[in-house]
Amino acid sequence: MNALNTAAHGDSAPLRFRSLGGWVERPGDLQPALKGHEHADVIVIGAGFAGLSTALELKALGADVIVLEQEFAGFGASGRNAGYLLGSMGIECEVFVNRVGVEQARQFVRFYDEAVNYVEGRLTTLGIDCDYTPSGVIRAAVHPGQEKRLRKNMELGQTLGSVTRFVDRAQMRARGIPPAFLFGTEQRGGTLNPGKYVSGLRRAAIEAGVKLYERTPLLSFSEGQVITCKTAHGRASAPAMVLATNAYTPQLGVLRNKVAAIRVSAIETQPLSTEQLAALGWKGREGIITPHYTMESHRLTAHGTLVLTVKQLGYAYGSKTPNIPDHGAYAALAQVLRERFPALQGLGIQHCWSGYVSGAYDFLPVVGAMGAKQNIFYTTGCSGHGLATQSLMGSLFAGQINGKAPELLAALQHRTPSMLPEPFQWCAIQSAFAAAKLLDAWTDRKVRKDNAMKD
Numbered sequence: 001m002n003a004l005n006t007a008a009h010g011d012s013a014p015l016r017f018r019s020l021g022g023w024v025e026r027p028g029d030l031q032p033a034l035k036g037h038e039h040a041d042v043i044v045i046g047a048g049f050a051g052l053s054t055a056l057e058l059k060a061l062g063a064d065v066i067v068l069e070q071e072f073a074g075f076g077a078s079g080r081n082a083g084y085l086l087g088s089m090g091i092e093c094e095v096f097v098n099r100v101g102v103e104q105a106r107q108f109v110r111f112y113d114e115a116v117n118y119v120e121g122r123l124t125t126l127g128i129d130c131d132y133t134p135s136g137v138i139r140a141a142v143h144p145g146q147e148k149r150l151r152k153n154m155e156l157g158q159t160l161g162s163v164t165r166f167v168d169r170a171q172m173r174a175r176g177i178p179p180a181f182l183f184g185t186e187q188r189g190g191t192l193n194p195g196k197y198v199s200g201l202r203r204a205a206i207e208a209g210v211k212l213y214e215r216t217p218l219l220s221f222s223e224g225q226v227i228t229c230k231t232a233h234g235r236a237s238a239p240a241m242v243l244a245t246n247a248y249t250p251q252l253g254v255l256r257n258k259v260a261a262i263r264v265s266a267i268e269t270q271p272l273s274t275e276q277l278a279a280l281g282w283k284g285r286e287g288i289i290t291p292h293y294t295m296e297s298h299r300l301t302a303h304g305t306l307v308l309t310v311k312q313l314g315y316a317y318g319s320k321t322p323n324i325p326d327h328g329a330y331a332a333l334a335q336v337l338r339e340r341f342p343a344l345q346g347l348g349i350q351h352c353w354s355g356y357v358s359g360a361y362d363f364l365p366v367v368g369a370m371g372a373k374q375n376i377f378y379t380t381g382c383s384g385h386g387l388a389t390q391s392l393m394g395s396l397f398a399g400q401i402n403g404k405a406p407e408l409l410a411a412l413q414h415r416t417p418s419m420l421p422e423p424f425q426w427c428a429i430q431s432a433f434a435a436a437k438l439l440d441a442w443t444d445r446k447v448r449k450d451n452a453m454k455d
């Protein structure tokens, strides 16, 4: 944990960078690294929502499962996200329809929405207490000019089967939602503590008898009827493997031309005082996201802090994933905190962190099987909305490996566009980020101007 130069966010208290994110610590019962040669029915690489859910579902079907995790379960995005359990409202329906047509877009909407039910069910079945608040999530405008885009996405979503409703200004105020958020579209779901969720999955997997090897990066693997995975001190082999390495997948030399690793950042405030919480209203604690091109997310936590994420994304050349601070993103989020919550002036920022998600050019999930024997399964590319979907993938993969071929998994198959080689990819992604930033800055300037006129 490092103290950052505070000049960047204009706050007087030191802003701490947490290299593991704001929700998890290295577990006290770190599982041993793989040594020697182990055999199993399935090897899962990566212990986030996808890897742990897959291992648990396979174990329930009686399979012998090995999980190899380079650090510890929850080290990746699963331990660093904002904790929104959100379905199809989080996606840009228009992009999906343009890419795969109405019929298949309906299946993607179903995939995102069923995933919310799946996670809610798993929290109960596995007895995971992760402060889940089924408050609903609102995609809320900060300027009237965002209404057209909001409504358009909602209406298209509804034709695809997404259950979303419009919340007008009067309803927003009646519910005590902070006044910066004018009106919005709402969907069921809510917020949870992702650290507690992923740690709960980890505990359940260990108790179920999944062989979890932590501090065990996969170094290489061989394809064939039997797949052999090489690690620093051992080998594991199995007739099937699941790559649940998400944004880290391109570094394995896999899917490099299909997904890019995108850095997403977060800040967490000091706990709000009882008076600040009361003044804020926001009794329903709805998770809020905005319809900016690079969205903002705003939520209260069960421990009384505010967590804000995104606003500015990052991309490191070659889809690298350095675990380093992103000062520019934290400064942008600190400014957003001051502007959206003027009543909380002086509220300190406790710490900040970043993590990596993966994205394809068409923003669609990248799910499938590869290898000469089609026995290497992968799931990546859920952009910034993988809490629910990557969990559901565990159930779909377990069905597939068990010979059941779930129809929802088949419905997700489509052609992912190829990415550009470097340095063109770096240029293309930076240009897309810059364009989104310009459009969002224009909206935010209009918000400031309107507010100045009110004062």
Ligand SMILES: Cc1cc2nc3c(=O)[nH]c(=O)nc-3n(C[C@H](O)[C@H](O)[C@H](O)COP(=O)(O)OP(=O)(O)OC[C@H]3O[C@@H](n4cnc5c(N)ncnc54)[C@H](O)[C@@H]3O)c2cc1C
Pocket (backbone or CB within 6 Å): 045, 046, 047, 048, 049, 050, 051, 068, 069, 070, 071, 072, 073, 074, 075, 076, 077, 078, 079, 080, 081, 082, 083, 084, 085, 086, 216, 217, 218, 219, 244, 245, 246, 247, 248, 249, 252, 264, 265, 266, 309, 310, 354, 355, 356, 357, 379, 382, 383, 384, 385, 386, 387, 388, 390
């Ligand atoms: C700041 C932030 C906010 C977000 N907010 C939300 C949100 O509110 N809602 C939402 O739905 N989504 C959100 N997301 C996205 C969500 O967190 C991800 O989509 C999801 O966690 C992906 O889960 P996963 O299991 O596929 O990948 P990960 O959690 O990234 O797991 C991959 C694992 O693979 C391991 N690994 C990598 N390489 C190797 C190797 N060679 N050998 C062994 N192990 C390896 C990694 O250490 C890691 O633990 C957010 C992401 C970030 C970063």
